[in-house]
Amino acid sequence: MQKKIIIIGAGFGGLTSAKHLADSDFDITVIDKTNHHLFQPLLYQVATAALSPSDIAVPIRSLLSNYKNIKVILEEVVSIDKHNRAVQLKNSTLNYDYLIVAVGSRHSYFGNNDWEELAPGLKTLTDALVIREKIIEALELAEIENNIDLRRKYLTFVIVGGGPTGVELAGAIAEIAKETMIKDYKNFRPDDTKIILIEATDRILSSFDKKLSEQAKEDLEKMGVEVKLNTKVENISDEGVYTTQGFIPSKTIIWAAGNQASPLLKSLDAETDRAGRIIVNKDCSLPGNPEVFIIGDAAHFRDENGKVLPAVAQVAIQQGKFVTGIIKNEIQIEKRPVFKYKDKGTMATIGKAKAVAEIKGLKLTGLIAWLTWSFVHIFFLIGFRNRLRVMIEWIWYYLTKRHGTRLIVGK
Known part of the structure; x- marks a missing residue:
């Protein structure tokens, strides 16, 4: 049998x-x-309107349809x-x-699950779309807001957690708020936006070599990101984030801390x-x-x-x-044999032409690290169509500095 x-x-x-x-x-x-396989390493790009959901997701059935002994249940x-x-x-x-x-x-919200509604995390396509609309909606509300204090809350983006996801989100949002989408708004300037990355330990990207962590922090700060180290979140409300270093007024909070x-x-x-x-x-x-x-x-x-x-x-x-x-x-x-993991390296992108990578003892930064990161992620994307689409989107963005997927459809 x-x-x-x-x-x-x-x-x-x-x-x-x-x-x-x-x-x-x-x-x-x-x-x-869910009915799709998700390429999670690029999920943050859907959350920041650089890619669309179909660029990084493929129906499970289509991936396994040619195998007669495999059945898929949703x-x-x-x-x-x-x-x-x-x-x-x-x-x-x-x-x-x-x-x-x-x-x-x-x-994980470390026992504070009520924070999720105010500070969504990023693990699924639904999460990414919620965050994407939250970012774009904040810019739209700031455009029509004449109260300076309230406008400042809409234009303050707080990312909790300095791991790869938090760093990649902070860099991508900085590019949105300081360089790309900002051109389409008339009621505020790039300098009015504030991006804050909160990390509870003494450095971001703690799994990376210390020099790479310092380089990532320096790159983020050059992009306009304020990096707060040794700072823990104590509470989150619809008015902002309460931390051990004080209160940060914000209407856009994203969770990437565990x-x-x-x-x-x-x-x-x-x-x-x-x-x-x-x-x-x-x-x-x-x-x-x-x-x-x-x-x-x-x-x-x-x-x-x-x-x-x-x-x-x-x-x-x-x-x-x-x-x-x-x-x-x-x-x-x-x-049975013992499983042995072959570490092929770790990498994180910070922004256009900015990344850090650690591959078999080789430490890369800047453009070379970014190109390495790009080729690796394109290679592992499932399906030729996805690879081609993502490559075209990246080339388009690199040349024009314009994000393609900027829709609010959830309301």
Whole structure:
């Protein structure tokens, strides 16, 4: 009888797993609550009107339609019964022989979930569109506002969190507010806008080399971004942000300060870290259940040096390939190899022709880092059409300094 594999989540890890199991002797079901695979590294460009949603998202069915042994289900998984090897959906139950959990993560407000409405995070296409409209609407409201204090609130953009997402958002918003969209407004000048990046630690991009962090900070400040280090958020209201360094009046606040794992993982009743990620075995399996694998942002995995692997696409992709090798060969738990992550480098873009990158000990900044970042992201985009469209959009923006997707449609 054909064995059944269920893959929960069609992000980088889940999609990689599905493709490596395609045309095998297994019956594979991919379950996701959205109908598209999302290229998350470029999500901030949708949020800042540089790209449209279709440029970085592809329907899951179209990616897997040529594989006869793969079925795609658009539904949300409610819980996982590891004892009976069953996945509970909203309207049905599916049994499995092997399970791959690749559910990703969401932004964390560290127990202050009521802040989400005032300070949206960036993890999904919906998040990106909410932020995009929030930014554009702030400029529109500032255009018709004659009260100087209120106009200043609309023109103050606060980004909480100095990781790659926060840095990329700050740089992109600075380009919008200081250089590109600002030309279309008559009631205020570029100098009237203020972009503030808040970071609780002593430097931004803490996972990068210290010199690269300092270079990124310097680049942001040259673009007009005010970087506040050693500053923690104490509260957020519709009037602004309360921090340990004082109150910042603002109507546009964006959250990029932390991640938490999917609540679904709680149903596995396993040991987790503070972010809710499951602490997995060296083969990425769930302790006590060798037929269940947790990969990507959902897994807490320590390498041979005791360092927890970062929540980046390359980790999910490599783990996806690794666990499918175990499943294909049906390797017993005592004979399984240890997963070893090959770090291909980290990079973050700050603005046009500005980026930082660390690749196998090589530290890059400026134009060279930006070109490297651009080529890597174009290469990993799924589908020739997406690569071509994004490349054209980037060339157009580089030459004209004009953003293409500047619509407010949510109202």
